[in-house]
Each structure stands twice: as structure tokens, then as C-alpha cells.
Amino acid sequence: MPAPATLSSVDAIVAAEHELKRRRLGEDPALDAAEKAGRKTQKKVLCRVRLTKSEYRELARLKKRLARHGVTTSKKELVRAGLLLLVHIDRTDLKAAMRDVIAPEPKTKERP
Numbered sequence: 486m487p488a489p490a491t492l493s494s495v496d497a498i499v500a501a502e503h504e505l506k507r508r509r510l511g512e513d514p515a516l517d518a519a520e521k522a523g524r525k526t527q528k529k530v531l532c533r534v535r536l537t538k539s540e541y542r543e544l545a546r547l548k549k550r551l552a553r554h555g556v557t558t559s560k561k562e563l564v565r566a567g568l569l570l571l572v573h574i575d576r577t578d579l580k581a582a583m584r585d586v587i588a589p590e591p592k593t594k595e596r597p
């Protein structure tokens with residue numbers, strides 16, 4: 486299970502959210518008006534993803550945590566922001582994240 490997010494992690498998610506919105510709206514400061522006019526619009530594709538109950542709960546928790554920091558978002562936007570973050574992380578960190586998804590460490594039962 487990943488460590489709890491720090492404020493810098495929340496800031497990274499907020500930045501990714503803003504980047505997604507900027508890309509979706511076609512606002513690229515590096516492009517001038519002529520380039521924007523010639524650029525093709527992106528087609529949207531429907532993609533269904535099955536999550537475990539625990540993953541779905543994590544999305545809900547993250548959504549609530551962001552709301553406490555004044556960021557309103559949907560679960561769909563969180564998944565898209567997460568994808569943007571994954572694109573930019575180091576290869577070893579990405580491999581570790583994939584290893585946790587494919588073969589998570591077994592949970593140990595604590596006895597009272």
C-alpha cells in the first residue's frame with residue numbers, strides 16, 4: 486500500500502489536473518494561433534476499466550482529500566491525472582508501481 490500523500494503529492498495532482506484541462510481545451514502556450522488552427526482535434530475514446538473495491542475506495546478517498554484542499558474533481562479526472570503522472574515518472578518507479586498492481590504484497594493478518 487502506498488504511503489499517504491503529502492501536500493507536495495496533492496500539488497502534483499492539482500498540477501496534472503490543470504495540465505489535463507489545458508490540453509483538453511487546446512491551450513498550449515508554445516503554439517501560436519496559426520498552429521492552433523491547423524491542429525487536428527483529439528477524438529475521445531470510451532474506455533472501461535474494472536477496479537477492485539479497494540481501488541475504488543482509494544479514488545473516493547483521494548477525491549475527498551482534494552476537496553479538503555479546495556479542488557473539486559471527478560473520479561474520471563483523477564484517473565486521467567494519474568495517467569499523466571505515470572507518463573512522467575522514472576522508469577524504476579513505474580516498474581515498482583506496476584509490480585505492486587500485478588503482484589501486490591500479501592497482506593499480513595494482525596492478531597489481537
